[in-house]
Amino acid sequence: MTRGSLEIVCPAGTPAALRVAVGAGADSVYLGFRNETNARNFPGLNFDYDELAEGIAHAHAWGVRVLVAINTYPRAGDVGPWQTAVDDAARAGADAVILADMGLIDYAYRAHPGLRRHLSVQASASSVAAIEFYRRAFDIKRVVLPRVLSVAQIAELSSRVGVETEAFVFGGLCVMAEGRCSLSSYVTGQSPNMNGACSPANAVRYEEEDDGTLVSTLGGYTVNRFATGEAAGYPTLCKGRFVARGAADYLFGEPASLNAMAVLPDLLAAGVRAVKIEGRQRGRAYIARVITVIRAAVDAVGEGMAPDAATLGAVTEGGRDTVGVYRKGWR
Amino acid sequence: MTGRPTARLTLGPLLFNWPAEKVRAFYARIAREAPIETVYLGEVVCPKRAPLLAAALADAAEWLLEAGKEVVQSTLAMVLDARDMAAVEAVIGSSEFPVEANDMAAIAALQGRPHIVGPHINVYNEGTLRWLVGGGAMRLSGTGTGPRGDCQACRDRGSGA
Numbered sequence: 497m498t499r500g501s502l503e504i505v506c507p508a509g510t511p512a513a514l515r516v517a518v519g520a521g522a523d524s525v526y527l528g529f530r531n532e533t534n535a536r537n538f539p540g541l542n543f544d545y546d547e548l549a550e551g552i553a554h555a556h557a558w559g560v561r562v563l564v565a566i567n568t569y570p571r572a573g574d575v576g577p578w579q580t581a582v583d584d585a586a587r588a589g590a591d592a593v594i595l596a597d598m599g600l601i602d603y604a605y606r607a608h609p610g611l612r613r614h615l616s617v618q619a620s621a622s623s624v625a626a627i628e629f630y631r632r633a634f635d636i637k638r639v640v641l642p643r644v645l646s647v648a649q650i651a652e653l654s655s656r657v658g659v660e661t662e663a664f665v666f667g668g669l670c671v672m673a674e675g676r677c678s679l680s681s682y683v684t685g686q687s688p689n690m691n692g693a694c695s696p697a698n699a700v701r702y703e704e705e706d707d708g709t710l711v712s713t714l715g716g717y718t719v720n721r722f723a724t725g726e727a728a729g730y731p732t733l734c735k736g737r738f739v740a741r742g743a744a745d746y747l748f749g750e751p752a753s754l755n756a757m758a759v760l761p762d763l764l765a766a767g768v769r770a771v772k773i774e775g776r777q778r779g780r781a782y783i784a785r786v787i788t789v790i791r792a793a794v795d796a797v798g799e800g801m802a803p804d805a806a807t808l809g810a811v812t813e814g815g816r817d818t819v820g821v822y823r824k825g826w827r
Numbered sequence: 828m829t830g831r832p833t834a835r836l837t838l839g840p841l842l843f844n845w846p847a848e849k850v851r852a853f854y855a856r857i858a859r860e861a862p863i864e865t866v867y868l869g870e871v872v873c874p875k876r877a878p879l880l881a882a883a884l885a886d887a888a889e890w891l892l893e894a895g896k897e898v899v900q901s902t903l904a905m906v907l908d909a910r911d912m913a914a915v916e917a918v919i920g921s922s923e924f925p926v927e928a929n930d931m932a933a934i935a936a937l938q939g940r941p942h943i944v945g946p947h948i949n950v951y952n953e954g955t956l957r958w959l960v961g962g963g964a965m966r967l968s969g970t971g972t973g974p975r976g977d978c979q980a981c982r983d984r985g986s987g988a
């Protein structure tokens with residue numbers, strides 16, 4: 497890190513997005529293989545081995561690190577593809593692997609002790625005891641914090657763990673605990689933890705009714721109904737609108753995305769080492785715009801200034817955003 | 828025995844936000860009437876409400892034991908800070924029953940002594956199962972999201988639990 501004091505970890509859904517992220521000011525990029533070994537197993541995304549090797553060469557030429565997410569849970573009796581992914585990441589010269597499954601972390605620790613191990617957000621390690629368990633057992637170097645912790649909780653935790661902490665600051669926001677949510681599994685029969693996709697596209701339908709109402713369904717279940725002209729979101733069950741006591745409302749969570757720019761100085765003060773942008777499924781223009789704004793904000797914070805509030809709105813696409821639970825209080 | 832399978836029935840911990848009297852009445856009936864061998868008791872969802880139910884759950888444990896049922900002590904599904912951890916450690920330290928871990932923080936605290944791995948711990952394969960068994964896991968509650976064959980594969984290739 498030559499600029500600022502928070503490492504910016506950026507999504508690279510494709511080789512083209514990797515180049516955009518490197519050019520826009522990423523300190524690190526994270527990516528996955530084109531299979532079910534990572535949690536963004538969407539059609540048209542991700543890397544094969546040769547693309548990874550080329551991407552690493554390009555990133556390293558610009559001083560940018562490459563982190564390989566192998567963060568789904570290996571199938572019983574068929575852990576081979578996940579171990580191969582770890583072997584391939586090591587062979588291609590990745591700077592770290594991002595892992596969630598204890599058995600796979602154990603494998604990586606023994607087979608490639610020199611390859612940095614980051615604990616994925618999918619491992620849902622939200623406490624000092626849990627994180628220290630992984631550090632002592634498998635010598636992990638960094639934990640990606642679940643999006644369930646307040647800044648005060650992160651500060652307490654960061655001061656007591658022997659690993660770096662990485663926090664999500666922008667993009668899609670799980671309202672459930674990552675790696676422990678079964679909602680999509682129950683209605684689609686496909687497990688995000690194992691197959692790498694929450695609300696997979698093959699289970700999603702949009703149908704327009706005669707009066708113009710747009711109905712979104714997941715696995716055949718109605719998740720939301722949008723009046724004509726109302727912006728229609730992607731049907732994840734946690735952000736569905738359900739009728740309770742006669743009124744339709746977002747019972748689990750508002751369909752807002754995370755924007756923690758306002759608490760960047762607090763995250764830095766809390767001991768956070770790296771900030772992460774969600775969105776490997778996003779296009780190049782979005783990636784470039786978001787990284788550019790966050791680069792400027794992180795550099796400003798690194799120099800002791802407040803992030804420029806005027807630029808923050810430019811990246812939210814007019815949608816609703818939230819600082820999430822970073823500013824949580826007891827209600 | 829006529830060759831019918833003899834699966835044991837287990838009742839998981841109560842997750843609803845019920846008042847203490849309703850909890851008491853529920854477990855009184857489970858103790859008296861239910862053909863259940865094992866009952867998991869304890870606060871899994873919200874540490875803030877645990878004190879409100881402590882007395883009711885202690886009564887429930889007594890009734891269940893008197894009825895000849897096995898009792899297991901469940902713990903929090905998500906440990907977020909020092910206060911949550913203290914609550915889990917207090918339960919582990921004082922429980923007279925086997926303890927079910929539902930967060931890796933509890934797994935960490937239970938290393939080296941016999942314990943039960945609850946459904947909120949992700950165990951999808953034999954490598955993870957082996958590691959947990961090595962640390963003292965003696966029983967596992969599946970997450971229910973994997974293919975049916977996975978349990979068998981875990982049993983065949985893992986060890987113990």
